[in-house]
Amino acid sequence: MHLFYTPTIEPHHKEFMLTEEESKHAIRVLRLTADDEIYLIDGVGGWYRAQILDPHPKRTTLSIRAVEQQYGKSPYELHVAVAPTKNMERLEWFLEKATEIGIQEITPIISAHSERKEVKTERLHKVAIAAMKQSLKAYLPKINPAISLQHFLEQQKTEAYTVRTIAHCAEGEKQYLADICSPGGKYLILIGPEGDFSDAEIAQARALGYQPVSLGNSRLRTETAALASCLEIAVLNR
Template identity: 80%
Template sequence: MHLFYTPTIEPHYREFILSEDESKHAIRVLRLAAGDTIYLVDGIGGWYTAKILDPHPKRTTLSILQVEQDYEKPAYYLHVAVAPTKNMDRMEWFLEKATEIGIQEITPIVSTHSERKEVKTERLHKVVVPAMKQSLKAYLPKVNAAISLQQFFDRVQSEEYTTRTIAHCADGEKQYLADICPPAGKYLILIGPEGDFSENEITQALSLGYQPVSLGSSRLRTETAALASCFEIAVLNR
């Protein structure tokens, strides 16, 4: 199955022209020809079956055969706010695997102990697109620009979530995600940097209604903790 990301396509289109990059990949790399069937996703739930009419390496023309909206729409919404790792390869690994498992929104947050203060959103976007295609999904996760933890608190305070949680390593009573997150919910999970959230940050999160959670007895790296939370939510909603 050959899947292409086409964010500009509309459900009423009868024909569509692939972008130059996607045309080159289809014709030069995959060596597809007229009459071959391919599939398109728009990143917002649209799944399109198409046939190649004109296999041009710069502007391949397609005939749209079938359109399915809300293709395998997730039963839940997961937003992970995670401190970016010093080594961006580890952050990109998380994004790739989280997209494959299931995640709807990612926000890089800069906290007191963060080792990395800046993140190139465009670079992260280039990770989630191929991960979406590889895992045959029709929904592209939203990747937000990096903001401070305080800015994040202010931005999402008015948004409605079924549960708001914070994973941290400080002492105190904690629960497992599966014990406090109901199925088919809208979840927000905070994951701190390698040095963990500061005491003041944890106190502020708790005062705002974030529930402390445990991801197990092992001390996990930031990207591992973030991915573990995605997996636990995915299993909860399986």
């Protein structure tokens, strides 16, 4: 199956032209030709079956044969706000796996103990697109610009989440995600840096209704903790 990401396609289109980059990949690399069937995804739930009309290496024209909306729509919404890792490859690894498993929104948050203060989302966007195509999904996760934890908490005050949680290593009573989350919900999970959230940050989040959660007895790296959260929510909604 040949799958292309085409964010500008619309459900009413009867024909569509691939970009020069995608045309070159289809004709020069994949060596597709007239009448070959390919599939398109728009990143917002649209899944399109198309047939090549004109196999041009710069402007391949397609005939749209079938459209399915809300293809593979998730029964839940998950927003993970995670402190970016010092090594960006680790954050990219998390994003790739989370996209494959299922996640709707990711926000890099800068906290007091963060090892990295800046994040370029262009590369993360490309990683998410590749993972979306690899896992045959039609929804592309929203990747927000990096923001300070304090501003993020303020920004999210008015959002209607079923459950807001914070995963940290400090002492205190915690619950497992599966014990406080119900299937079909809208969840927000905060994941801190390697040095964890500060006591003041934990207190601030708790004052805003974020429930402390445990991800098990092991001490996890930031990207592992974030992925474990995604897995637990996915299993809960299976």
